[in-house]
Amino acid sequence: MKITYYWLKDFVEIKISPRQLADKLTMAGIEVKGLEEKDGDFVLDIETTSNRPDLLSVYGIAREVAVITGKSFKEPKPPKIATAQNKTDFDIKINSPKDCPLYTAKIIRGVKIGPSPGWLKKRLELVGCRSINNVVDITNYILFTYGEPLHAFDFDRISSEGIFVRRARRGERLMTIDAGECLLDEDMLVIADNNRILALAGIIGGKESEVSGDTKNILLEAAIFAPVLIRRARQKLGIETNSSYRFERGIDSETVQKASACACALILELASGKMTLKKETGLLKTRPRSILTEVASAEKILGSHILPKETIKILNRLGLKTKRASKKMLRLTIPPYRNDLFTQIDIVEELARIHGYDAIPNTLPKITPQPPSLQKRDLVSLTKQTLVALGLNEVITYSLISRSLWGMFSEGQDVSVIEVENPLSSEQEILRPSLIPSLVKCVAHNYNQRQQYVYLFEIAHVFSQKEGNLREELQLAIALSGSRAIFLEDMVVKDTAGLLHLKGIIETLCARLGVERYEFVNRNHNQIIDICISGEGAGSLYQIPRRILNYFDIKNRQVIVAQLSLDRLFAGAVLTKQFFALPKFPAITRDISFILKEEIPVQELLAALKEQGGSLLAAVTITDYYRGKQIPAGYRGITVSCVYRAGERTLREEEVNPIDATLRALLEKRFQAKMR
Amino acid sequence: MDIYSIRTQIELEVNQLNSREALEAFRNKYLARKGIISQLTGSIPSLAVEERAAFGKEVNLLKSQILAIIAEKEKTLAAEKPSTPAPGGGIDIGMPGIAQEIGRLHPITQTIDEITSIFVQMGFSVVEGPEIETEYNNFTGLNIPLDHPSRDAFDTFYIKSPAKNRLLLRSHTSPVQIRVMKSRRPPLAIIVPGRVYRPDAVDASHLFMFHQIEGFMVDEGIRFSDLKGVLEVFAKAVFGKEIKMRFRPHFFPFTEPSAEVDISCIICQGRQLSDVLTSQGKRCSVCGGKGWLEILGSGMIHPNVFKHVGYDPTKYTGFAFGMGIERIAMLKYGISDIRLFFENDLRFLRQF
The missing domain is CATH 3.30.930.10 (Bira Bifunctional Protein; Domain 2)
Structure with a gap:
């Protein structure tokens, strides 16, 4: 909301500069977001909060300026307007006083529509309002001055019998002044006569009864409409006006008459004419609200001492009447325009605001520390640290994705997605059930930026539903793609990301988290590798299909991904450590090098060796492998290293030799391996 | 040459051992297969039986002293930067370092x-x-x-x-x-x-x-x-x-x-x-x-x-x-x- 420095001065004496005024208002909770010198005045751009509709006018801000600066507020004298002799009879029917607690109308005959005088045009333009004609400008001017929206109808275009304030009927229509045609329903309040709808109450007027150059007689409306009705209607129709903004937040009933009278006087002055009717319907009498509050309440909440004398002074300046109810208690009478003050805490806030937040000291509270316990968050943190140490970069991508992106990845997946009811674009249609689509998008983006290899991971919630139950769980996803240069002492080798890299990452992660019971299981003709933890599926590793890569314009490269349920992973985590004594007796290691057919999987082979090796064989690991020169096509060269150990004694060569021989025989017979 | 004069000579030589080459020459002079210590040991059979043990002890002592000197000098030389990169074989420290690249947290x-x-x-x-x-x-x-x-x-x-x-x-x-x-x-x-x-x-x-x-x-x-x-x-x-x-x-x-x-x-x-x-x-x-x-x-x-x-x-x-x-x-x-x-x-x- 914009107001000007000199406009404020109509209501309050200001002895400080516009800049100082802006700072004082800001520090009292009325934030001045902009200050600009323009046409010999200063425009303050003010942000008011939704609890203070009384500040949505020059009048209201001036009242606050008086409080903050300690100057007195200049309440203008209400103008006296004579009602002309030739009275008009006119009926106002309010269907529900709840919808419209107060409606006032003034009929002014014989007005001359024309341009507004310079001062009026200038003020309106300074606050960003276009000048239209004298009568319309005056209604706007009064709106900005007092915060009460007014509307002027061309009286000759209204049935002379009277008007109704009623709910619209479903299907009724109104052509508005400048927001096109609206389709109305029974949740909307309208002003209508016997023939048609004249205005959407509190929001916008109708085109047909608009004040134009030919208008001679006008009906000036000043009313109060139910905030919730205005809010719902303007949300439904998408029309927000200066008028709806104020009605939605609530109007002080006392300013209605004041604003109406001032507008009327100004019309008579600037557009001539005579007032022939003045009518009020549903005038409400409200008893002033009172609040009982402790004198010391502020100190308890704020931690700063405000003297009782000072407390009372501040409250009185704010327009609250104070009366000692007891030694400790004050009874406060709230002015009608402060409909945000209901309870003691509201009063504490006012005291803090005017006394100044700066005057409150800084203290440190005594905090009772909670004994730290290992939480999921700590495991997530450990997981992230491990992945980062392995060279992966963490990404954060949007949880909302488009249905079409998910469609590309969802093939063969039995997942029911959660949809967003009100997405702003197709990019926000669903809550993603997997992080993989977003990661592949990230890989594509980085290839577009000419990256050679992309190692990424994300940890975030994924969403799905099953039989109406919504599921939200933490997922880890990893994407590897491209080649990186690995520097060796004598040369550089190219290392292209593949499924075994991903396997290694997951093995390292499991080792770091103390997850022991896990295995990789081939599924779907080795297209997908499932990760099972404690016997249950926890995720999978796979290569993104070519058709998806083509869509993302990823050429000549593979993208390898993993997704893993962190709840499953963490369920298997054991972070308590147990020390095992280091072996006292030396081990004997025997390497076996052989050639193996490509199609024979080493997993079985290793398991068989382990079993055959018996209790002395402590470990079997693959320590070398090779394809290429010296190895026939369709084969690979493999070296396994067997470590033998006897618990509490030194193992002898003679014990190991026969086992080694049986292992070699096993490899040759069962796995058709050829010793090298 | 008697052990006493060898000692005196070593004392003079020690101060000159300012390079790896000098140290290597020193080591060769005394400890090589045909070096001074070897010669001394080789002379033992020619000694009178009752002298052999004492002389042997002396030679051993001398040898361990020389070893100590060499070890000491090696340490000091290692701490100093080599004045010029060794041609063909030394490290060219301008080459890229070798390490696993780490990732970053977002x-x-x-x-x-x-x-x-x-x-x-x-x-x-x-x-x-x-x-x-x-x-x-x-x-x-x-x-x-x-x-x-x-x-x-x-x-x-x-x-x-x-x-x-x-x-x-x-x-x-x-x-x-x-x-x-x-x-x-x-x-x-x-x-x-x-x-x-x-x-x-x-x-x-x-x-x-x-x-x-x-x-x-x-x-x-x-x-x-x-x-x-x-x-x-x-x-x-x-x-x-x-x-x-x-x-x-x-x-x-x-x-x-x-x-x-x-x-x-x-x-x-x-x-x-x-x-x-x-x-x-x-x-x-x-x-x-x-x-x-x-x-x-x-x-x-x-x-x-x-x-x-x-x-x-x-x-x-x-x-x-x-x-x-x-x-x-x-x-x-x-x-x-x-x-x-x-x-x-x-x-x-x-x-x-």
Whole structure:
């Protein structure tokens, strides 16, 4: 909301500069977001909060300026307007006083529509309002001055019998002044006569009864409409006006008459004419609200001492009447325009605001520390640290994705997605059930930026539903793609990301988290590798299909991904450590090098060796492998290293030799391996 | 040559051993297969039987002394830099170092970790919550009535669901206040990081998804001054001891009194303050010439919130605050477009 420095001065004496005024208002909770010198005045751009509709006018801000600066507020004298002799009879029917607690109308005959005088045009333009004609400008001017929206109808275009304030009927229509045609329903309040709808109450007027150059007689409306009705209607129709903004937040009933009278006087002055009717319907009498509050309440909440004398002074300046109810208690009478003050805490806030937040000291509270316990968050943190140490970069991508992106990845997946009811674009249609689509998008983006290899991971919630139950769980996803240069002492080798890299990452992660019971299981003709933890599926590793890569314009490269349920992973985590004594007796290691057919999987082979090796064989690991020169096509060269150990004694060569021989025989017979 | 004169000679030679070459020559002279020690040992059989043992002992002693000298000299020489790189075979240290490259945590994660650890050091504990929330936890329980203009600040994504109660994507981390207070009793000192969602049109400072950190503390006798003290520790830890802070009155439905917290602009330090009216062209691009940067919202937890969770508002008081992580990270690292965080360009990520 914009107001000007000199406009404020109509209501309050200001002895400080516009800049100082802006700072004082800001520090009292009325934030001045902009200050600009323009046409010999200063425009303050003010942000008011939704609890203070009384500040949505020059009048209201001036009242606050008086409080903050300690100057007195200049309440203008209400103008006296004579009602002309030739009275008009006119009926106002309010269907529900709840919808419209107060409606006032003034009929002014014989007005001359024309341009507004310079001062009026200038003020309106300074606050960003276009000048239209004298009568319309005056209604706007009064709106900005007092915060009460007014509307002027061309009286000759209204049935002379009277008007109704009623709910619209479903299907009724109104052509508005400048927001096109609206389709109305029974949740909307309208002003209508016997023939048609004249205005959407509190929001916008109708085109047909608009004040134009030919208008001679006008009906000036000043009313109060139910905030919730205005809010719902303007949300439904998408029309927000200066008028709806104020009605939605609530109007002080006392300013209605004041604003109406001032507008009327100004019309008579600037557009001539005579007032022939003045009518009020549903005038409400409200008893002033009172609040009982402790004198010391502020100190308890704020931690700063405000003297009782000072407390009372501040409250009185704010327009609250104070009366000692007891030694400790004050009874406060709230002015009608402060409909945000209901309870003691509201009063504490006012005291803090005017006394100044700066005057409150800084203290440190005594905090009772909670004994730290290992939480999921700590495991997530450990997981992230491990992945980062392995060279992966963490990404954060949007949880909302488009249905079409998910469609590309969802093939063969039995997942029911959660949809967003009100997405702003197709990019926000669903809550993603997997992080993989977003990661592949990230890989594509980085290839577009000419990256050679992309190692990424994300940890975030994924969403799905099953039989109406919504599921939200933490997922880890990893994407590897491209080649990186690995520097060796004598040369550089190219290392292209593949499924075994991903396997290694997951093995390292499991080792770091103390997850022991896990295995990789081939599924779907080795297209997908499932990760099972404690016997249950926890995720999978796979290569993104070519058709998806083509869509993302990823050429000549593979993208390898993993997704893993962190709840499953963490369920298997054991972070308590147990020390095992280091072996006292030396081990004997025997390497076996052989050639193996490509199609024979080493997993079985290793398991068989382990079993055959018996209790002395402590470990079997693959320590070398090779394809290429010296190895026939369709084969690979493999070296396994067997470590033998006897618990509490030194193992002898003679014990190991026969086992080694049986292992070699096993490899040759069962796995058709050829010793090298 | 007798052992005595050999010793004297060694003493003279020791001072000349200033290079590896000299040391190698010294070693060869005495310890090589046909070196002096070897010659001495070889002469033993020619000695009288009763002299052999004593002489042998002497030779051994001499040998160990020479070894000690060589070891000593090797150490000193190793500590010195070689004067010229050894041709063909030495290290060319200009070649790339060999190491496994490490990845980076996302700057948002780093910012969250930094902020949470500040509060954890003060005794707060970390709690997280779900991103799909009920309308009650996100609004009603926090004293934000339906059909009220105060809801407008929190445009919200709703989700399609057959559930009786409407579900939404939380528009702030504050619903976790309700969750924690409903399940635990004071004293509480909690910090809540997480993702939040608002249907905002995307531009350089707005996105439909971002991160917040919520903090709150509830106990008997918690006061606004405690809020000021705790947030001062936080702001100085993140932005530096020199920054100034101010608390401005504001309105939030779930706190009263409420405050927005500003820090002095970390770029212009508010020096341009007096120029606001005149030099529009020169306004600080970060604070817009205001001299202050809004960093968070805060206040004393509204008694109505306590009533919703079943706390006695006459017994307990508390404060709460919330901030946008992207905003803090943008200020801290000098990033001007929020969208960069979610593009995940490796050239961006590797800067943190």
